[in-house]
Amino acid sequence: MNISVPRRVTAVAALAALALAGLTGTGASAAPAAVTPPDIPLANVKQHLADLQSIATANGGNRAHGRTGYKASIDFVKAKLDAAGYTTTLQTFTSSGATGYNLIADWPGGDPNQVLMTGAHLDSVTAGPGINDNGSGSAAILENALAVSRAQLQPTKHLRFAWWGAEELGLVGSKYYVNNLPATERSKISGYLNFDMIGSPNPGYFVYDDDPTLEQTFKDYYAGLGIPTEIETEGDGRSDHAPFKNVGIPVGGLFSGADYIKTAAQAQKWGGTSGQAFDRCYHASCDTSANINDTALDRNADAIAYAIWNLSSGTTTPPAGTVFSNDTDVAIPDSPGAAVTSSVTVSGIAGNAPATLKVGVDIVHTYIGDLVVDLIAPDGSVYNLSNRAGGSTDNINQTYTVNASSEVANGVWKLRVQDKAAADTGYINGFKLTFP
Numbered sequence: 001m002n003i004s005v006p007r008r009v010t011a012v013a014a015l016a017a018l019a020l021a022g023l024t025g026t027g028a029s030a031a032p033a034a035v036t037p038p039d040i041p042l043a044n045v046k047q048h049l050a051d052l053q054s055i056a057t058a059n060g061g062n063r064a065h066g067r068t069g070y071k072a073s074i075d076f077v078k079a080k081l082d083a084a085g086y087t088t089t090l091q092t093f094t095s096s097g098a099t100g101y102n103l104i105a106d107w108p109g110g111d112p113n114q115v116l117m118t119g120a121h122l123d124s125v126t127a128g129p130g131i132n133d134n135g136s137g138s139a140a141i142l143e144n145a146l147a148v149s150r151a152q153l154q155p156t157k158h159l160r161f162a163w164w165g166a167e168e169l170g171l172v173g174s175k176y177y178v179n180n181l182p183a184t185e186r187s188k189i190s191g192y193l194n195f196d197m198i199g200s201p202n203p204g205y206f207v208y209d210d211d212p213t214l215e216q217t218f219k220d221y222y223a224g225l226g227i228p229t230e231i232e233t234e235g236d237g238r239s240d241h242a243p244f245k246n247v248g249i250p251v252g253g254l255f256s257g258a259d260y261i262k263t264a265a266q267a268q269k270w271g272g273t274s275g276q277a278f279d280r281c282y283h284a285s286c287d288t289s290a291n292i293n294d295t296a297l298d299r300n301a302d303a304i305a306y307a308i309w310n311l312s313s314g315t316t317t318p319p320a321g322t323v324f325s326n327d328t329d330v331a332i333p334d335s336p337g338a339a340v341t342s343s344v345t346v347s348g349i350a351g352n353a354p355a356t357l358k359v360g361v362d363i364v365h366t367y368i369g370d371l372v373v374d375l376i377a378p379d380g381s382v383y384n385l386s387n388r389a390g391g392s393t394d395n396i397n398q399t400y401t402v403n404a405s406s407e408v409a410n411g412v413w414k415l416r417v418q419d420k421a422a423a424d425t426g427y428i429n430g431f432k433l434t435f436p
Contacts, residue, residue: 001121001133001167001196001239001258001282037309038147040140040301042294048139049131051076053289056129061285063124063135065166066098070123074101077122077142077163081105084149086161093165093176100165102173107148110158113350116312117160118144118193118304119174121167121240128285132292133258137195138163140301144308155312157190164240167196174240178247183379186247187410190348193307194241194253199297200279202272203256206232210245211347214252214307221306225299228269234260248378248411250347254303256296258282322349324413325360325432332365332417334425339418341376342431346410349435353377353404358434361385361415363396365426370419375402378411388420395426399434409435 052073056062059069074090081088081103091102103122120137124130145161153159166172178186191214207218209231222229232255241251257278267274281287324344332340346353359375368390375383385400415431 001255037302037305038151040143040147040298040305042298042301044146045139045143045297045301046292046294048142049135049289049292052135052139053129053131056124062126062128063122063130064126065095065100065123065169065172067126069129070165071101073122073138074103074163074165077138078103080142081145081161084146086145086149091177093173095166095169095172100173100176102165102177103163104177105145105161107145107153107155107159107161110155110312112158113188114157114348115160115189116155116157116191116193116308117162117189117244118195118308119162119164119240120195121165121173122163123165123168123173124287125168125283127283128281128287129289130287131289132199132201132279132287133197133282134167134195136197136199136256136292136297136300140198140297140304141195143301144304147305148308153309153312155309157312159308159312167240171238171240171242175243178243183408184351186249187408188350189244189249189410191250191252191311192241192244193304194239194251195300195304196239196253196255197258197279198254198256198300199292199294200256200258201291201293202262202276202278202280203293203296204262204266204270204278205229205296205299206234206255206257208232208241208251208253208255210241211250211252214250214311217307217311218252218254218303221303222299227299230266234258248345248347250345252307254300256293256300322435323432324435325430327430330417330428332363332371332419332426332428335370335419335422337419339416340428341414341416342428343412343414344431344433345412346378346433346435349409351409353407353409354436355403355405356436357402357404358436359385359400359402359415360430360432360434361396361398361400362428362430363417363426364429365396365419365424366394367421367424368393368396370421370424371396372418372420374416375400376414376416377404377407378413379407381407382416
């Protein structure tokens with residue numbers, strides 16, 4: 001990470017209705033019953049970690065970007081996936097004067113317009129072999145990918161796995177991938193799941209809170225085990241999910257803690273030692289194969305399978321009338337004042353937005369003739385909805401129809417409002433997009 005026992009559960013009805021639809025907006029139709037994923041063998045994940053440790057030992061003690069240990073790590077993972085029937089792509093980039101590598105692996109089949117992507121960074125820091133950071137995430141998603149192959153899984157959505165390079169230098173590999181992905185391809189990714197440090201020796205059970213559906217999927221899994229979780233804040237935005245989140249792709253993931261200190265309350269509910277870091281060997285030479293908590297690694301590897309199997313099944317077509325909304329009030333400053341925005345994140349909609357996109361606008365204002373109201377598409381294109389119309393009328397509560405067919409549907413859409421004349425004030429009360 002780039003920052004300074006019951007085993008099996010059956011999905012609950014809430015997951016079946018919410019997670020399988022793969023939507024962050026409201027209006028999702030009922031989904032089929034959740035599926036039961038396989039048990040991910042801890043011994044297999046540990047063997048991958050032992051292999052990564054051996055690679056580091058044979059290559060100067062690390063697997064860092066630009067070093068022989070990293071390329072050997074990529075080659076090791078690629079060989080496993082090629083043998084398992086994946087289509088693999090080695091993407092190269094340059095950072096700090098050295099060639100870097102991302103490994104992308106696609107499982108055949110599934111809806112190519114609905115891609116569930118799972119990733120982890122494979123590089124270590126130069127100080128050590130990086131077995132928890134991030135051999136743990138890399139090994140766990142590798143074994144999950146191999147479990148997909150063993151099961152000959154035929155999910156409704158297309159499955160893609162990724163191992164990122166140069167994360168420790170500032171998310172370089174994942175940024176390169178996202179920045180070089182055409183907008184049409186970005187729009188096909190219904191969710192990205194990130195796993196960075198999931199076997200910490202003094203572990204916590206942290207869940208990313210970036211997307212409600214993906215967050216709830218992992219919470220449901222751990223609730224089934226009777227294990228409380230907390231929201232991940234220690235490295236928020238500082239691992240490989242950040243580039244995906246920044247372009248409007250829903251993200252989620254798990255984390256077992258780095259160099260923050262475990263509190264007494266956390267030790268009481270999770271075990272371990274309070275007053276010590278979750279990982280005392282974070283970014284150090286002692287981050288070896290001995291620096292792993294087997295129970296945390298086992299639980300998190302199984303949680304990954306739970307998410308992949310359930311989120312990739314079920315319908316991939318959003319129902320008619322799918323709504324994405326934001327009801328948070330946003331004050332509109334009186335003139336002269338800056339424009340303000342309300343945002344919604346659209347996901348799970350294949351291809352472009354419709355020619356009849358419905359834009360619901362609810363603005364409370366005492367003189368709407370002062371206001372300029374625009375819809376801003378994810379690529380920054382501007383669609384004017386109201387240009388100082390309405391005179392002295394109070395409030396805008398109206399649904400506009402916009403031909404947005406030239407815009408990729410998925411991403412962050414904004415309602416922008418600016419007051420152009422003095423004396424009257426108000427606020428955005430609500431903003432919603434309805435996809436027919």
